[in-house]
Amino acid sequence: MTEPEHPAPEQPDLMPELGRARETARAAKQRSEQQRAKAAAKPPLDPAAVDPVAEVLVDVPLAHLDRPFDYLVPAKMSGDAVPGARVKVRFAGQDVDGFVLRRKAASSHEGRLAPLRRAVSSEAVLSAEVAALSAFVAARYAGTRSDVLRLAVPTRHATVEKEPSTPAPPRHVDVEAAEKVWSPYTGGTAFVRHLAEGNRPRAVWSASPGEDWPAAIAQAAAATYSSGRGVIVCVPDHRDVARVSAALRAVLGEGHHVELTADKGPSERYRSFLALSRGAVKVAVGTRAAAFAPVHDLGLVVVWDDGDDLLAELHAPYPHTREVLVQRAYQESCGALVAGFARTAEAQLLVQSGWARQIVAPRDLVRERGALVSITGATDRELERDPMARQARLPGSAFEAIRAGLHQGPVLLQTPRHGYAASLACDRCRGPARCRACAGPLRVNAAHRPPSCAWCGQEEPTWVCPTCGGRGLRAPVRGDARTAEELGRSFPSFGVRTSSGERVLDEVPDKPALVVATPGAEPVAAGGYSCVVLLDTWLMLARTDLRATEESLRRWMNAAALARPASAGGRVVVVGESTEPVLQALLRWDPEGFASRELGERESAHLPPASRLATLSGSDQALTAALAMLELPPAAEVLGPVPVDAPPGRPDPDGPQARLVVRVPRSEGAALSRALVELQGVRAAKKLDPVRVQVDPVTLG
């Protein structure tokens, strides 16, 4: 703009339709002259009679602007600019979107208030509860509210907004049926009864093998619903949404719940969202974004399989569904259920801190429902000795189990995905090699240097395995996963079906077939698998990630849970090292014991959830500057910075990138988050190079 004078701040806000209609066709200079002429003749603003001030959260990505700003509400917008409504406002010289947080009689702002530019609609899409939740999540993950709101509130669809929402029909819920489904579990009946009575029980549930968990969750939802309250169920993927949705339909009938998934299209998504925000429907099932669903009178939040990394949001500030729901249960005083076949260290902490009770399967129930689990060795020597194993690259006993299983029904083979980034491992016991200083994974960076830690960079020239005393290190072979075709050739008379990556099967029929699946893509078998084989377990354990062990057990339990009970001939064959404690936990079906040990190990290694950990990534200079600026809590540890590789196929756009790890004891977690918010605010205000902050990242390799 060449104009020497700048328009007064209130000037453009009174531009009526005429100026806007011409905007595109006009040259910039001509337009601004037109504006000046209009401004001179501007009519006085007519503010709303009641509560003429709106507190607006503006949608700007800058950390230091993450706070409400007051605007004047013109009388004609007063009816629409209700709390929770979308508005457009003039902010720092541009039109931006915003949400009305609340209306009030006066502002404490000294200067003149600009009027709202437009009330987009009167639909209250941001409830007070979700606004408060978003503020917490932003603070916890050192992000901005506008980033969180982008996850919480779907894009508007004007046509859908004009439709009325269909209210759920009246419904009687059979609470006894719900109690019956939960009664085999210790603590199960009490949990459901509390929900039905309008209380707020919180529990961590370890489902028994073979459990029809969608049905059980639907019953818990129904019990809550019978008390007049709403429910949110979050699951990892859309296959699970479909299963829980079907179970809810079976228990509650049509029209009592909505599905919230990204893959249903913007209009359907907004329609479901509005049904909830308008209170027409009070039960929601969906993927991670459903944790923010505006369900009225929330009585229960549920997350299934909280260890699944799909529940960690992919967009800034990367909140985890379990953490969002736990906070929500706290803020909205409702019940909570953190559930899965396996148990995460985070869920264990909820139990050990007394926040949640546990609901567990008694040993008898596990014996009654579980398959017979056996571990078969797969060391190189054993494989070499066994001719059958050499041919199929499979131990003989596993080969036999598959053959026998195929005569009884479908057989599932779980094979790790190709290309895990593997850290160094002990060459004797295959346990992952960890840094003695910070428990990070060891790796080899340069040919003639000793191995060093991927987190703190410390070199380990004289590593000794803490488990077996071995001194040798080996790099596990990457992606040594056999293919479906290979295995199919070993069993030529049976059909082979694969489920992985792009092609994921939901279900397989109850007849002999070999089903090869990658973790997370296992189809459900109608009558249960006669045999489940877990291949290359040591490969999965060799991943560099801090959650490698927990994640491995979770994947194995999820697959093993799909087998028939032992009484019906169900078998689970695990190919791996039988002395490995995590395989013992699988053998004994002991998710609680494993999670308890895992939490203990995380405590001694100062890893989440015992510690709060944040990674900062960016250029070397940016990290150095950020570290100098960061006011860390007293007990903070700083690891690194270490250089990080650019993602494969995409060279560094802004020069070499590095990563810094900061961690504090859990008690100082909030202080660390505050310090990081402060840092991001200062850096954004000074327009410094971006530093990406991730609090409690779900993976750290």
Add this chain to the structure above:
DNA sequence: ATGACCAATTGA
């Protein structure tokens, strides 16, 4: 981000 403002730096 965008824009405004002030101070320091540069060039004829």
Add this chain to the structure above:
DNA sequence: CAATTGGTCATG
């Protein structure tokens, strides 16, 4: 001495 550049500050 004016013009330009850079840092700081506020955004209602």
